[in-house]
Amino acid sequence: MDYVIEMLNITKVFGNFVANDNITLQLKKGEIHALLGENGAGKSTLMNVLFGLYQPDGGEIRVKGKSVKITDPNVANDLGIGMVHQHFMLVDTFTVTENIILGKEPKHGAGTIDIKSAAEEITRLSELYGLEVDPYAVVADISVGMQQRVEILKTLYRGADILIFDEPTASLTPQEIIELIDIMKKLISEGKSIILITHKLKEIMEVADRVTVIRRGKAIKTLNVAETNPTELASLMVGRDVVFKTEKKPANPKEEVLKVENLVVKDYRGVDKVKNLNLSVRRGEILGIAGVDGNGQTELIEAITGLRRVESGNITLVGKDITNLKPRKITETGLGHIPQDRHRHGLVLNFSVGENFVLQSYYHEPFSKIGVLQNREIYNYANKLIEEYDVRTQSAYEPARALSGGNQQKVIIGREIDRDPDLLIAAQPTRGLDVGAIEFIHKRLIEQRDNGKAVLLISFELDEVMNVSDRIAVIFDGQILDIVNPKETNEQELGLLMAGHKVDRDNHQQMLDQAVKKEGEE
Structure with a gap:
């Protein structure tokens, strides 16, 4: 050969x-x-x-x-x-x-x-x-x-x-x-x-x-x-069997945690990318956002997390107006954020793994006392999360830059979930992860939901959105075009919505039946 x-x-x-x-x-x-x-x-x-x-x-x-x-x-x-x-x-x-x-x-x-x-x-x-x-x-x-x-x-x-x-x-x-x-x-x-x-x-x-x-x-x-x-x-x-479809109980949504009203956000060129958008996420549910990249997802996330200015409209988190507050103030109100760009917004690559685990909380006890970092507490905490989230690293002292992309993502996810936020925004949370890690992360998102937290999932992976979400909001041209139940839709309908074509509900079941028939023939 x-x-x-x-x-x-x-x-x-x-x-x-x-x-x-x-x-x-x-x-x-x-x-x-x-x-x-x-x-x-x-x-x-x-x-x-x-x-x-x-x-x-x-x-x-x-x-x-x-x-x-x-x-x-x-x-x-x-x-x-x-x-x-x-x-x-x-x-x-x-x-x-x-x-x-x-x-x-x-x-x-x-x-x-x-x-x-x-x-x-x-x-x-x-x-x-x-x-x-x-x-x-x-x-x-x-x-x-x-x-x-x-x-x-x-x-x-x-x-x-x-x-x-x-x-x-x-x-x-x-x-x-x-x-x-x-x-x-x-x-x-x-x-x-x-x-x-x-x-x-x-x-x-x-x-x-x-x-x-x-x-x-x-x-x-x-x-x-x-x-x-x-x-x-x-x-x-x-090295073990992997479950591709995450098992979960039916959602039990309660009161509203996040409310977005008539939101307008511009991109870096000054062009409206989010246009009078309305959205809400409740305790005990995962709301997935599906859409082709570039339809306002990034600007929406950055507006909610304080990374981009809101032009008009309101964002409310656990009953408090967080519109245009500083990111730390929003975080302390009850927000966890897994950013879509882990290098730009998720990590300080030259900092150690341990330091990255406390980026959101280093100024609180036990990690800081009278303004002095407590390294023993920081690295004991980091070692706990390294084991819990199966982060493959030589030690907690290794720079985050030296980790593989997937292990960098695990550091961010571990840090944000362990803070126990009321709302967890997960933007492309499994990008670059293997199937075992994806299974693990999906279970963690569902655990957050089952523990009474609100989860906002933004993903370009339709399989992920349909598998994990309890409701799916389709974003097109800066607006929520429709909100659908993942049990009552399929990739064909989502694809049409993502392209800006709203589906006629009267013909919805007929379309589903045709899709099932086609899959059977294939």
Whole structure:
């Protein structure tokens, strides 16, 4: 068998922590090979070894049958290996073309950069691989999905025929995920080979040819995707059976905790993004908000949490007007917030795990006395939450930056839930988490509901919204278009609502019956 990549018995150690323990991974030409594992299992570390960002402590790498030493990313690029990182490596103020050619700029005879020829080559590549981008657009002005296309084009511009995708769908909308899957298939049809790191079993089943499962730094098994199923993969990944549908009792909603009335909020350009929106969440219920990204979700969350100014309207939390109060005042009124951007609003990456666990409460006893931080109390508390939320870290003193994305998310969720807020806002709470962690977080959200708390869930994952919510509010163009019962709807209806088409209730049951019939025929 001819392999384009062979990683044989790779070991990588950080101090006393073995991140990769004698792992073998082999990539065939023209295949999509998925790399599956829990948060912190060692997937990204293994790919960083292949891309030259880390040096292995043991083992051998072969590219197209030849043993190589990949000492840095430039060597990887020269060998035809490109990597699309989970957190994009782009300069916001540069254009698409400037980002793509950075470090490999074509020059005129006079030594100046030939932007025009570079833009023409980028246009040619984007048309060849179905990656439509505007070569002159500024990166800060384009969507996340478009930024990802720029990252892919950056690798293709450098001549890569082996591509590594690290959690490529973590920040994408459902439509962008469909487009990315089509792009990956197009790349394979043009002779490329892909290693795909992902937590999403549905995507593996749809697009991958083979899958290697890693658990706690060890390679467990490599399987043909056509010969396996999501249940088997989930069990191999976490070492136990996983429940995909969260069991929950019927909701018992009580008094109103959050009330939003006639809310108007502008975006950074001064354009109304939330338009006379009305919403309420009661104790003992989870209200899910479904919608295509960019319809006012971010501005709504930031207005409620005090991160963005309210132009008009009112926000009431446990009977108190919190409109335009400072974030700390709102938090102390009874709000917990799992932000959608964990790096910007959830963590201080250079602070330790322990310090991040007390970001919302460091100024209270027992963590502070007469203005002096009590480190013993802080780290005892952190160690309790590390164990309770299964945060994979070497210690509570490790910087948050060193954790995997999923473990960073667990720190935020543990901190916010343990504060016992009246209202918990969970924005994309399972983004970047594996199936075991998703199951754990969903149970925690439902526990909050059952303990008489109000939960506002904002997610682009329709499966998550339908599985966890007691009511679903669909947001479109800054307004709540409709509120539906998850037991009385389906993805087709939600999709129509998310596109701005209000469903005729008289034909609702007929539509559901047709959807059930179609699923049966498939």
